[in-house]
Amino acid sequence: MAVCSIKCTLILNSLLNKQREDYYLMSTTNSEYKTRFRLNKNILYMLMLLPGVIWFICEMYLPLFGLILAFKQFHFYRGGFFYSLFKSKWVWFDNFTYLFSSHEAWVITRNTLGYNIVFILLGTFLSVFLAIGFSQMLNKKLSKLFQTLIFCPYFITPVVIGYLVMSFMSYEHGAVNGLLKLFNITPINWYNEQGVWPYILVIVDMWWTIGYSSIIYLAAILGIGQQLYEAAEIEGASKWQQIRFITIPSIKPMIIVMVLIAIGGIFQGNFGLFYFAPMKSGSLFPVTQVINTYTFRALMFTSNVGMTSAACLYQSVMGLILVFVFNGSLRKFDPENAQF
Amino acid sequence: MIVRKKSKRKPTDISRTSNVTLSIIVGIVAVVCIYPIILMFMISLSAEKSIVMNGFNFFPAHYSLEAYRYLFKIGSQLLTSYMITIIVTVGGTILSVCLITLYAYGISRDDFKYRKFFTFFALFPLLFNAGFVATYLINSQLLGFTNSFLGLIIPLAISPFLILIMRTYFKTTIPSALIEAARIDGAGEFRIFYKIVVPLSKPGIATISLLQAVAYWNDWWDPLLYIDKPSMTPVQLMLQKTQANMQFIINNSSSMSTNSIELLKHMPTQTAIFAILVLATIPILCTYPFFQKYVVSGMTVGGVKD
Numbered sequence: 001m002a003v004c005s006i007k008c009t010l011i012l013n014s015l016l017n018k019q020r021e022d023y024y025l026m027s028t029t030n031s032e033y034k035t036r037f038r039l040n041k042n043i044l045y046m047l048m049l050l051p052g053v054i055w056f057i058c059e060m061y062l063p064l065f066g067l068i069l070a071f072k073q074f075h076f077y078r079g080g081f082f083y084s085l086f087k088s089k090w091v092w093f094d095n096f097t098y099l100f101s102s103h104e105a106w107v108i109t110r111n112t113l114g115y116n117i118v119f120i121l122l123g124t125f126l127s128v129f130l131a132i133g134f135s136q137m138l139n140k141k142l143s144k145l146f147q148t149l150i151f152c153p154y155f156i157t158p159v160v161i162g163y164l165v166m167s168f169m170s171y172e173h174g175a176v177n178g179l180l181k182l183f184n185i186t187p188i189n190w191y192n193e194q195g196v197w198p199y200i201l202v203i204v205d206m207w208w209t210i211g212y213s214s215i216i217y218l219a220a221i222l223g224i225g226q227q228l229y230e231a232a233e234i235e236g237a238s239k240w241q242q243i244r245f246i247t248i249p250s251i252k253p254m255i256i257v258m259v260l261i262a263i264g265g266i267f268q269g270n271f272g273l274f275y276f277a278p279m280k281s282g283s284l285f286p287v288t289q290v291i292n293t294y295t296f297r298a299l300m301f302t303s304n305v306g307m308t309s310a311a312c313l314y315q316s317v318m319g320l321i322l323v324f325v326f327n328g329s330l331r332k333f334d335p336e337n338a339q340f
Numbered sequence: 341m342i343v344r345k346k347s348k349r350k351p352t353d354i355s356r357t358s359n360v361t362l363s364i365i366v367g368i369v370a371v372v373c374i375y376p377i378i379l380m381f382m383i384s385l386s387a388e389k390s391i392v393m394n395g396f397n398f399f400p401a402h403y404s405l406e407a408y409r410y411l412f413k414i415g416s417q418l419l420t421s422y423m424i425t426i427i428v429t430v431g432g433t434i435l436s437v438c439l440i441t442l443y444a445y446g447i448s449r450d451d452f453k454y455r456k457f458f459t460f461f462a463l464f465p466l467l468f469n470a471g472f473v474a475t476y477l478i479n480s481q482l483l484g485f486t487n488s489f490l491g492l493i494i495p496l497a498i499s500p501f502l503i504l505i506m507r508t509y510f511k512t513t514i515p516s517a518l519i520e521a522a523r524i525d526g527a528g529e530f531r532i533f534y535k536i537v538v539p540l541s542k543p544g545i546a547t548i549s550l551l552q553a554v555a556y557w558n559d560w561w562d563p564l565l566y567i568d569k570p571s572m573t574p575v576q577l578m579l580q581k582t583q584a585n586m587q588f589i590i591n592n593s594s595s596m597s598t599n600s601i602e603l604l605k606h607m608p609t610q611t612a613i614f615a616i617l618v619l620a621t622i623p624i625l626c627t628y629p630f631f632q633k634y635v636v637s638g639m640t641v642g643g644v645k646d
Contacts, residue, residue: 044529045452052443053461055498058483059475060465066474081481133366138359142367148632149370152377155625157558159579160617164376167383173395173610175379207373219639229352239354261501264467272560292472299473312471320468 067316069309070095095310104294112290115198115274116266119205120259127210128255131217132243147218151211158272165204165277191281197288204277205270213258220251256330256337264323267291267315291315380621384408384614391610407611411619417570417578418619424492425574429556429624432493436552439498441545444506445533450516459507466500476565491566492574496555502548509544509638510537547638550631557624575620582616 065085072088073095079087099105130150137143156164168175169190177187190196224247232242271292278288295311298304330338354362379398383391384407386400394401411418443462447455469475475495485491514537522532538545560576567573573581 041451041529042453045446045449046454048442048446048529048533049458052439052498052503053458055439055494056461056465058478059495059498060469062482063470063474063478066477067470069474069477081477084481130366130369133362136354136359137363137366138353138356139363142363146366146370147636148628149374151628151635152625153373155554155558155628156377156621157560157576157579159560159576160380160621163613163617164380167376167379167396167614170396173391175396175398178395178397207376210369211373215636216639219636222636226352233352239358242352257504261466268469268471295471295473305473305477308473309471312473316468316471323467 067309067313069305070313072306074305074309091306095306096314098307099310099314104289107286108289108291108294111287112267112292115201115205115290116262116270118202119209119270120262120266122202123206123209123213123262124255124259126206127214128217128248128251130210130214131221131251132247134214134218135221135247136239147211147215151215153208154212156208158276161204161208161273162276162279165200166279169200191279192283194284194287197278197284201273201277201288205273208273216258217251217254220254221247224250253337257339260323260326260339263326264319266322267319271296377621380614380617384611384618386611388609388611396610404611407615410612411615417573418616420571421573421575421578424572425557425576428489428492428559428574429553431489432496432556433549433553435493436497436499437545437549440502440506440548440552441538441541442533443498444503445510445537447503448507448510448514449519462500462503472565480566485566487567487569487572492559492562493556495562496552496559499552499555502551505639506544506548509541513544514540543634543638545638546631546634550627550635553627554624579616579620582613 065082068085069088071090071092072085073091074088075084077084077087134143134147137146166174169177171177171187171189171191174190176190180187228246228250229242232246237245270290274288274290274293275296278284281288291311292315295308295315298311299308327338327340353359379396382398382400383396385403385405386397387402387404388406390397390401443458446452447459447462449455452458479485479491479495483490483494485494518536518540519532522536527535558576559574560580563574563577564580567577
């Protein structure tokens with residue numbers, strides 16, 4: 001890594017020098033060219049951003065108007081979406097009352113929060129552990145191989161994950177029941193057992209995500225200057241102390257950004273996992289249904305646009321509140337790392 | 341005479357025993373991670389009867405390629421879906437890499453006056469967005485994404501998180517002096533971008549290309565919302581439709597319409613599904629070695645505010 005960066009700097013320097021020489025040779029003609037043709041830099045930068053800005057407006061900011069739907073009883077009228085949006089009757093908080101009147105509102109909120117808090121805590125711990133492991137292993141080839149293997153689940157879709165879970169948990173053919181049979185225990189229909197699914201979902205999520213996030217942390221660890229460790233070594237710091245006082249503090253800003261983003265996505269994320277992994281088994285809903293899957297199913301089966309929009313707004317607002325709480329506590333206890 | 345290479349131990353390396361322990365722990369995690377994927381392969385290669393008898397096994401009693409042979413026999417829907425997915429993945433990745441790098445480059449430059457505003461503009465959706473109902477309604481009612489490539493490509497074209505990665509990358513690897521020098525030489529901003537910045541940012545661009553290619557290939561959500569024509573069904577949607585049975589593939593493969601009942605009867609149910617899973621996963625898994633060289637060095641995420 002260090003060698004590589006030195007090489008890079010050398011190449012860059014030579015490039016730079018070459019550019020400068022050229023500049024001295026051609027400066028006269030260029031200044032003329034510059035004054036005549038150069039547009040305002042800021043306008044050029046804005047031109048670069050333009051396609052992206054259009055995308056953000058269409059896909060991210062325009063739908064924000066759709067949140068008004070949460071306070072309306074939506075009907076499709078001929079004359080386009082916005083026409084129907086404004087023509088629909090205001091019902092104010094009726095959609096929310098309907099949403100929260102059911103027992104399910106509490107269950108899905110609990111599931112969403114509970115699972116995601118475990119995912120974030122355990123996921124961060126495991127991936128930082130793995131990243132440190134990758135960086136410390138002496139055999140770099142082996143480390144690279146392990147990185148590849150652990151990254152592999154990232155390529156698997158939730159649809160496929162559903163089947164993979166099934167290949168373990170299926171009543172008739174599953175690997176787990178196969179193991180039980182070996183020990184003469186009667187097979188269990190796992191898709192009816194609520195108790196085990198929290199563990200299964202956590203394990204599957206870890207399996208799916210730690211490869212990706214550990215690579216992100218590894219990239220940060222490799223960016224830490226080696227001289228810090230050398231200095232610590234000379235001072236007689238043990239490896240544990242080096243990890244605790246150099247590695248962890250150095251990647252802490254990044255951990256915080258990742259956690260912040262994860263918290264913003266708490267009420268959105270992991271739809272696929274919760275939707276596909278339990279194979280839509282209705283008897284598991286009390287432990288596998290999260291806000292997203294609930295909303296989606298409600299929209300598909302009842303087409304109640306108003307209520308589902310209310311659920312979406314509830315999700316987004318809760319996510320935003322959590323982000324502000326997290327950032328606020330950072331401001332109080334660790335002001336350097338507060339993001340805004 | 342045998343010259344043994346002396347093992348060069350740096351003073352900051354960990355001790356031999358802890359290296360072995362660490363390697364074993366990480367190795368176990370690696371095996372656990374790869375095991376289900378290999379299991380999927382093995383099931384797809386099993387004979388149907390050995391699954392009926394012994395369940396899903398890592399080492400089946402009988403191997404057979406029956407499942408794959410069967411899929412190729414009924415394959416025309418499979419082929420259509422593959423074509424759609426490939427077009428979407430290639431087209432979408434190119435488009436989104438262009439959009440993301442341009443945007444990230446713009447907000448990474450210190451001399452851009454409005455960079456703070458546009459950074460916020462891009463990152464705000466990470467913290468607050470409208471949720472899928474409103475997005476779905478806008479896309480299908482207003483922008484007409486239903487049953488078109490737009491619906492498969494546009495929703496994923498930009499990911500704020502990747503803009504964050506790319507911005508950090510530009511900030512840390514492209515020295516301002518270099519850009520200043522090129523500017524003095526009279527190169528325009530766009531020329532600086534694609535003649536200097538892009539070639540220097542290969543690892544970052546490779547990383548986001550990989551991540552976007554995976555996102556497009558694995559996208560099961562947008563087709564679920566916007567696609568209902570079999571001729572526009574990508575692989576991931578086909579997978580969802582086959583969840584219950586193979587009916588979907590058979591019904592929509594025109595060549596086989598006459599004897600579809602016959603085909604259904606002889607279907608290797610379990611193994612055929614896993615064979616489809618393998619076929620859906622392999623192509624994207626195969627792209628990884630091409631990108632791997634760059635992925636770690638390209639993935640640095642910086643803070644939001646700097």
